[in-house]
Amino acid sequence: MGYLQFLVPVVSTLVLLVLWKLFVDLIWRPRSITKHFAKQGVRGPPYSVLTGSLMQIKALEVEAKQTPMDPSSHDVTPKVLPYYHKWSQQYGETFLFWFGTQPRLSIVDPEMIKEVLSTKFGFYTIDKQPPSVDALLGNGLLSIGGLDWVRHRRALNPAFNIDKLKGMIKRMGDCTVSTVGRWRDEMGVNPRKEFDMHSEFMQLTGDIIAHTSFGTSYKEGKEVFEVERELHRMVIDSVTDVYIPGSEYLPTKWNRRMWRLEKRLRNNLKSIIETKQKMKDSGKGHGYGDDLLGLMLAASNEESNKKDGACLTIDEIVDECKTFFFAGHETTSNLLTWAMFFLGSNQEWQTKLREEVRSVCGTSEIPDADKLSKLKLVTMVLYETLRLYSPVIFTERKTVSDLKLGNLVIPKDTMVTFPFPMIHRNKKYWGEDADEFNPLRFADGFSRAAKHPNAFIAFSIGPRTCIGQNFAMMEAKTVMAVILQKFSSFTLSPCYKHSPVNNILLQPEFGVPILFNQ
Numbered sequence: 001m002g003y004l005q006f007l008v009p010v011v012s013t014l015v016l017l018v019l020w021k022l023f024v025d026l027i028w029r030p031r032s033i034t035k036h037f038a039k040q041g042v043r044g045p046p047y048s049v050l051t052g053s054l055m056q057i058k059a060l061e062v063e064a065k066q067t068p069m070d071p072s073s074h075d076v077t078p079k080v081l082p083y084y085h086k087w088s089q090q091y092g093e094t095f096l097f098w099f100g101t102q103p104r105l106s107i108v109d110p111e112m113i114k115e116v117l118s119t120k121f122g123f124y125t126i127d128k129q130p131p132s133v134d135a136l137l138g139n140g141l142l143s144i145g146g147l148d149w150v151r152h153r154r155a156l157n158p159a160f161n162i163d164k165l166k167g168m169i170k171r172m173g174d175c176t177v178s179t180v181g182r183w184r185d186e187m188g189v190n191p192r193k194e195f196d197m198h199s200e201f202m203q204l205t206g207d208i209i210a211h212t213s214f215g216t217s218y219k220e221g222k223e224v225f226e227v228e229r230e231l232h233r234m235v236i237d238s239v240t241d242v243y244i245p246g247s248e249y250l251p252t253k254w255n256r257r258m259w260r261l262e263k264r265l266r267n268n269l270k271s272i273i274e275t276k277q278k279m280k281d282s283g284k285g286h287g288y289g290d291d292l293l294g295l296m297l298a299a300s301n302e303e304s305n306k307k308d309g310a311c312l313t314i315d316e317i318v319d320e321c322k323t324f325f326f327a328g329h330e331t332t333s334n335l336l337t338w339a340m341f342f343l344g345s346n347q348e349w350q351t352k353l354r355e356e357v358r359s360v361c362g363t364s365e366i367p368d369a370d371k372l373s374k375l376k377l378v379t380m381v382l383y384e385t386l387r388l389y390s391p392v393i394f395t396e397r398k399t400v401s402d403l404k405l406g407n408l409v410i411p412k413d414t415m416v417t418f419p420f421p422m423i424h425r426n427k428k429y430w431g432e433d434a435d436e437f438n439p440l441r442f443a444d445g446f447s448r449a450a451k452h453p454n455a456f457i458a459f460s461i462g463p464r465t466c467i468g469q470n471f472a473m474m475e476a477k478t479v480m481a482v483i484l485q486k487f488s489s490f491t492l493s494p495c496y497k498h499s500p501v502n503n504i505l506l507q508p509e510f511g512v513p514i515l516f517n518q
């Protein structure tokens with residue numbers, strides 16, 4: 001009896017506390033944040049308890065998927081970010097919506113973008129990823145923040161030093177020559193064969209990142225990709241599911257599959273690292289090798305870096321490898337795919353580029369770094385492709401305290417999100433032809449292409465700008481140069497169906513079939 005007398009009030013208090021917390025998180029806070037923004041003139045779709053705007057997002061995505069796109073339009077926003085498109089029209093450029101109970105503020109103003117992405121004071125941070133994304137990326141650069149991020153970035157920067165990267169161009173070129181050789185062989189059997197650039201470039205950029213990341217261990221590296229790809233597919237399917245805290249620990253079929261894949265990925269990568277370590281210890285070859293993994297291992301083992309704390313553990317290096325595959329492989333593959341889409345449907349630009357490549361590099365030589373830097377028109381086309389078909393569709397940051405951004409006061413724990421397709425088409429900065437393919441706008445480089453230098457953010461800006469952008473541009477230019485050298489022309493197949501989709505990255509739903517002429 002005495003025991004019950006004690007237990008009843010304790011349990012009642014606990015229940016009341018839980019109910020109060022639920023009331024605050026699910027009802028009171030969303031209402032007060034909505035009011036807070038409304039007072040500042042920021043509106044958005046109404047909040048629904050627990051799911052926020054997620055149901056509307058899903059419905060709009062389903063509708064957009066079923067709606068065919070005008071084949072001559074490059075405005076991908078209604079197709080890949082239908083909710084941003086609809087709500088920006090309905091509520092204005094800056095609007096508020098809800099990912100479950102989390103408020104999200106959509107921003108497209110370049111001054112505000114600069115303020116958020118360029119700050120070095122830690123006012124905005126990367127939010128914790130859902131467990132599915134964690135399995136894909138691990139605690140690599142893309143997902144970590146604070147001092148951990150500083151340490152990782154310092155340890156990794158040397159591997160992406162432009163002089164180190166120059167040494168990789170030959171490997172990039174060799175991989176491309178071998179792919180083009182296979183295409184030619186297949187055309188020998190069937191001259192009208194159509195090649196889907198999306199799947200071809202996924203293979204080629206996979207081959208390139210495996211060679212440039214792992215050097216001699218690239219075959220084992222390619223196995224890692226297969227697992228990574230499977231994980232990616234699982235993540236795409238789950239990205240807008242409502243996340244229930246703790247659900248990642250339940251042994252559901254989906255979780256068990258995820259755990260298995262993650263373990264396989266980690267074990268494969270560890271075994272590649274061990275092989276490299278043994279090679280170095282045996283004194284065979286050149287230290288850890290001049291590939292990305294070798295450079296990371298070397299930087300992490302340098303005494304000066306150890307003293308400065310700029311070194312990584314083996315587990316951290318494994319996580320960085322996972323991040324590089326994801327961040328560095330499909331992004332570049334999509335850039336190349338959309339560039340071929342433009343050139344295959346625009347013979348005038350294709351001819352200009354071929355003339356430039358052949359006059360700078362000849363018809364057979366793999367270009368070196370010096371020659372790549374002279375390919376001005378190729379660079380302009382790649383930038384214009386990145387503007388209109390940016391592989392990364394949006395990025396976001398979370399406020400760590402109540403903050404002032406432009407004229408707005410933003411509460412702590414709000415996600416500020418930047419929809420790239422809208423930013424890259426804002427007529428205020430890009431002019432009336434913002435929806436059209438016009439590489440000439442990049443004639444003076446990307447910072448002068450629009451009326452504001454930060455209206456182009458395909459590689460992001462500020463301290464967390466893409467670490468691999470030089471790598472990506474070198475790779476894309478090398479691949480384009482070799483293709484333009486080897487074929488007298490190519491055209492987009494009449495079977496092409498224009499349907500860009502949001503698969504975390506921007507992809508062509510039905511591929512990009514191309515017909516080559518020898």
Ligand code: HEM
Pocket residue numbers: 141142153323324327328329331332335390391392395396457458459460463464465466467468469471472
């Ligand atoms: C066309 C190709 C590429 C595009 C468009 C691209 C775009 C981006 C963007 C927009 C970000 C910032 C993401 C954010 O702030 O949320 C980023 C970050 C990053 N990218 Fe890339 N990327 C490309 C290629 C690469 C390559 C080739 C690598 C590596 C081999 C790479 C590795 C990374 C890493 C590690 C980060 C995180 C940097 C940090 O937070 O410190 N990317 N990339």
